[in-house]
Amino acid sequence: MHTNLRMTKQRKMILDELRQVTVHPTADQVYESVRKKMPGISLGTVYRNLDLLCRTGMARRIEKSGSPMRYDGDLSLHNHICCTKCGRVDDIRAIDLETGLEEKEIMKTGYRLIKIKIELAGLCPECQKSEDRLEPKGLG
Amino acid sequence: MHTNLRMTKQRKMILDELRQVTVHPTADQVYESVRKKMPGISLGTVYRNLDLLCRTGMARRIEKSGSPMRYDGDLSLHNHICCTKCGRVDDIRAIDLETGLEEKEIMKTGYRLIKIKIELAGLCPECQKSEDRLEPKGLG
DNA sequence: ATAATAATAGTAACAGTTACTATTAGCAAA
DNA sequence: TTTGCTAATAGTAACTGTTACTATTATTAT
Numbered sequence: 001m002h003t004n005l006r007m008t009k010q011r012k013m014i015l016d017e018l019r020q021v022t023v024h025p026t027a028d029q030v031y032e033s034v035r036k037k038m039p040g041i042s043l044g045t046v047y048r049n050l051d052l053l054c055r056t057g058m059a060r061r062i063e064k065s066g067s068p069m070r071y072d073g074d075l076s077l078h079n080h081i082c083c084t085k086c087g088r089v090d091d092i093r094a095i096d097l098e099t100g101l102e103e104k105e106i107m108k109t110g111y112r113l114i115k116i117k118i119e120l121a122g123l124c125p126e127c128q129k130s131e132d133r134l135e136p137k138g139l140g
Numbered sequence: 141m142h143t144n145l146r147m148t149k150q151r152k153m154i155l156d157e158l159r160q161v162t163v164h165p166t167a168d169q170v171y172e173s174v175r176k177k178m179p180g181i182s183l184g185t186v187y188r189n190l191d192l193l194c195r196t197g198m199a200r201r202i203e204k205s206g207s208p209m210r211y212d213g214d215l216s217l218h219n220h221i222c223c224t225k226c227g228r229v230d231d232i233r234a235i236d237l238e239t240g241l242e243e244k245e246i247m248k249t250g251y252r253l254i255k256i257k258i259e260l261a262g263l264c265p266e267c268q269k270s271e272d273r274l275e276p277k278g279l280g
Numbered sequence: 281a282t283a284a285t286a287a288t289a290g291t292a293a294c295a296g297t298t299a300c301t302a303t304t305a306g307c308a309a310a
Numbered sequence: 311t312t313t314g315c316t317a318a319t320a321g322t323a324a325c326t327g328t329t330a331c332t333a334t335t336a337t338t339a340t
Contacts, residue, residue: 006306006317027297042320047297049318063205064259068296083264092260110265119204119257120232124223125250146286146337167327182289187328189287208327 005056010034010041014049018059018073024080024089026068062089081111145196150174150181154189158199158213164220164229166208202229221251 013034018025025033031046050071053059062070064082070089072080079092090109106113153174158165165173171186190211193199202210204222210229212220219232230249246253 004317008306008318010319040320045319065203065205065209069206079258079260081260081262083267084261085263085267088264090264106260111262112268113260113262115259115261117259117261118219119255119259120219120221120246120253121224121255121257122221122251122253123225124228124230127223127225128252144286148287148337150288180289185288
């Protein structure tokens with residue numbers, strides 16, 4: 001991975017934008033905002049930096065299948081709820097798997113809940129084998 | 141919506157393929173399989189029919205953000221787990237939100253669990269207003 | 281059989297994102 | 311400070327998964 005990251009004007013600007021805003025913007029929305037202050041910035045630069053900021057833990061990705069990726073500069077532990085009609089994304093605090101969903105928190109947002117989906121991901125048995133060759137004793 | 145659906149050779153073939161197979165194929169994988177028996181079939185036809193089969197409840201979509209859509213001919217109540225490395229998708233039975241995740245069921249698959257994500261979707265307050273104009277008294 | 285039209289094959293277009301390349305600029309060390 | 315290394319940039323092309331378009335074909339009700 002990179003060792004010598006540089007804080008360029010563009011990167012700074014993108015990070016600032018993410019932190020100032022609460023709308024969980026798409027890459028394109030970040031581009032349009034940042035472009036107002038820095039007209040020459042390239043869309044590729046926005047994508048590249050959003051990716052890097054997420055990989056280094058300075059921002060989060062909000063993935064929703066079928067929709068463009070959204071980004072969040074708020075690193076506190078929280079979840080999101082997405083509007084199926086207009087696509088807007090709002091924060092939900094304190095969702096706990098063990099105690100079930102905090103219905104109160106959902107109600108606070110004013111959303112009418114339509115869908116709860118649990119997405120599970122992991123390593124299949126085959127991929128664990130090849131992974132183990134790289135990580136001899138396993139990490140978990 | 142459509143009222144007079146026709147069971148074309150192509151549609152039948154696509155549905156049969158989905159029902160016979162357990163790999164939760166992508167549209168492209170369905171296309172490649174069906175093409176062996178029906179070489180002239182068009183990719184657009186596969187997409188159109190997969191969409192229609194899902195809209196009419198004869199198949200299910202498996203959405204995973206960032207990956208191509210997958211399709212499932214198995215209509216029984218179950219969830220899925222996706223491999224983060226090779227992308228394969230396996231079935232998980234009997235996941236119950238109220239009682240928490242059935243860890244046993246996940247273990248049966250042999251997967252090493254990496255991520256559990258809860259995706260919430262609904263109508264935001266603004267969109268409820270415009271929705272209410274269409275559904276005067278509301279349905280829920 | 282026939283007529284109405286749903287569905288098709290083939291192709292172009294599209295959106296979101298990533299890759300490529302020559303040039304610029306951040307940063308460490310002299 | 312200048313210098314030199316190279317990370318990062320702007321601009322653009324390419325790519326992937328999917329949808330839209332259109333003339334033609336095939337299914338189904340009569």
